[in-house]
Amino acid sequence: MDSHIARPAFEIHLVSSIDSPEFTLLTHTLTRSHLIALDAEWKPLQTPDQHSSFPRVSLLQIACQFHSDHRNDSVAFLLDLLSVPLSSIWHLLRDVFVSPYVLKLGFRFKQDLVYLSTTFSSYGGGGVSGLDRIEPFMDIASIYYHLQHKQKGRKLHKQSKSLTAICSEVLGFSLSKELQCSDWSVRPLTEEQIAYAAMDAHCLLEIFNVFYSKVLKEGDVLRNVSAVPSTEMNTGLRVILEKQDMHEKILRTKVSEASNIIRATASGFPQSMANIRGICSASSSINCMPMDEDLQKVVKSYGERIILKESDKKPKTSKRKSKRSSTMKVGCIEKQIVSDEDWHGPPPWDLSLGGDGCPKFLCDVMVEGLAKHLRCVGVDAAVPFSKNPYSRELIDQAHKEKRVLLTRDAKLLRHGYLLRNQIYRVKNLLKNEQLLEVIETFDLKISEDQLMSRCTKCNGRFIQKSLTTEEAVQAAKGFQKIPNCLFDQNLEFWQCMDCHQLYWEGIQYRNAVQKFIDVCKLND
Known part of the structure; x- marks a missing residue:
């Protein structure tokens, strides 16, 4: 999307x-x-x-x-x-x-x-x-x-x-x-x-x-x-309801008043007659007919x-013993966050650090949509193992897989000393703008050949050889249903090597390719 x-x-x-x-x-x-x-x-x-x-x-x-x-x-x-x-x-x-x-x-x-x-x-x-x-x-x-x-x-x-x-x-x-x-x-x-x-x-x-x-x-x-x-049903209320020729506004007011009398009596909450009539005074603005x-x-x-x-309605105040020391501590953290928002590099995949030169990212839940956009342009973008990971889990996963952690959570930047050159706070809100920001910040090289080369579902790579319709039908058995309307269109199919999801070159595929050509300005 x-x-x-x-x-x-x-x-x-x-x-x-x-x-x-x-x-x-x-x-x-x-x-x-x-x-x-x-x-x-x-x-x-x-x-x-x-x-x-x-x-x-x-x-x-x-x-x-x-x-x-x-x-x-x-x-x-x-x-x-x-x-x-x-x-x-x-x-x-x-x-x-x-x-x-x-x-x-x-x-x-x-x-x-x-x-x-x-x-x-x-x-x-x-x-x-x-x-x-x-x-x-x-x-x-x-x-x-x-x-x-x-x-x-x-x-x-x-x-x-x-x-x-x-x-x-x-x-x-x-x-x-x-x-x-x-x-x-x-x-x-x-x-x-x-x-x-x-x-x-x-x-x-x-x-x-x-x-x-x-x-x-x-x-x-x-x-x-x-x-x-x-x-609990007032007799007078029945009479009012039976008189269909009565003006609608009068009917609503009477029903409202009678119903509130019943409600006040039956609910056990003490209400004065003035309060009951007060609720009904707005009958021209709100619904006063019973549900x-x-x-x-x-x-x-x-x-x-x-x-x-x-x-x-009062802001929560801190209960720490030393107000001054806590204020100083917060101030230091805020300065650290401000200074760490910009990317300083080099990333862990850099050849000078023994990396393989292939960009790899870990997108936390706040930028999960960005992960799918990165996959669509052929960039390796993983998401956390668990749905609600602790900061420690994110740090461990980024370390283990040598990824840069992308987030919008400023609190995570406090762990910059653990994730040196491995954490970046995304500034933009919209996914297209986030994608361009990451491409520019990390100087990623995007080509048209890379588009739609990764599985948007699991981040896996596609099998290099495209499948025939017969091979795709065999691969999809018990796993995925291929619409019958595709059989006569002579389409090419691809399959993810990790989750085995099948893809084909249909209208959605072509629209997605054109979208990312435009977003990444590949025709300029």
Whole structure:
């Protein structure tokens, strides 16, 4: 996959003004949505600014799912918090975040909520407090845990998977994270940033739908949660529901008020009548119709809440005994990191060091996409043996295989004394730019003949002799299926000597070759 992120098929609306049609559509969509997904983007702070010790959130993504024409539709809104006055949207977001009729989804969203809360309290103007609560809420990490726990019958650690890995496993596609660290404070946003931000929120809806279907199919909710007793259903509410000619707004307000009375009575949480009516006062902006029975049961079984304490909104301070000595130590480390970011060479494959002259790299998980790009241009690029390696494991592998370790993790540069001339911090974010950076830094010689000469799957070399169709079919038996449409095209096949993966010169191959000819400027 190249660095260009295609615009997703679902609708995306960038909301940069409360007077815009996009904002009107957002508020209208929230009146129809029982399920929304939340995400946030910000520019990381190098040093605390005068307003807050936390980053200012630049963009809030709200992906909404609603029922339309007997099917579920979805749309993603990108709320530009640098353009929209925060005081004008605070009430709307607060009401959505605590509405009992809207299930909120997120991925380890507590940190995002901390940054949102401090953004509103620091930049929202007088009288605007932070957003401190979300309920009902479901964490996608917990949803994945429930799916895998039931499927595999063993206990899994809830924090062990990234969103990219969960998307790949549950939805079958890879979620690109290349733009995660881009500068979200710069306007206008690029098309790639817009597509990335929207997909980050929308994929949460897709993962939930897989979970929701599985739970309903297995009847877990029906076994775990008993139906709401009929005694809790207010008689007046039935009468209101039966009067179809009543104005929609009045109906929603009455249903909302009656349902909140029931909720306040049945849940055991003390609420005053003023608080109950307060939730319903935003009925024109958020959905005040009760969820369907199945979704209510899912919420009751698996729903959570996020409530921030004052301590959450304060930066964590160091508890070391000697503040001065620790500050001096950190300062020394930072100077070392700055000085070691540039490549000093020579690399371990250099002939003067007894090497074979063939460049070899080890790409850690932060630049795993770069490894595939390097393989595509014929460069030996390995990845760590384990999925979550310790620094010591990376160092040992680089030493043993005489590779240069490529990373974006500044902390790894502290091990420069162990990996002398064997560690380099990649500065660019996008894979194409990273590839060019490595080619230039290490003076790599790339030719058209080298393109697609390594296995992108395992980094192995191809068998030198190309295979006939008959040989390829024999080699693929019990291992890989060759599409029937290829048999009449007189194509050449290659096979990896290590993992035995088969490749052929089809449209994808030719497109990939042309792409790297252009990226590496081989025709110039």
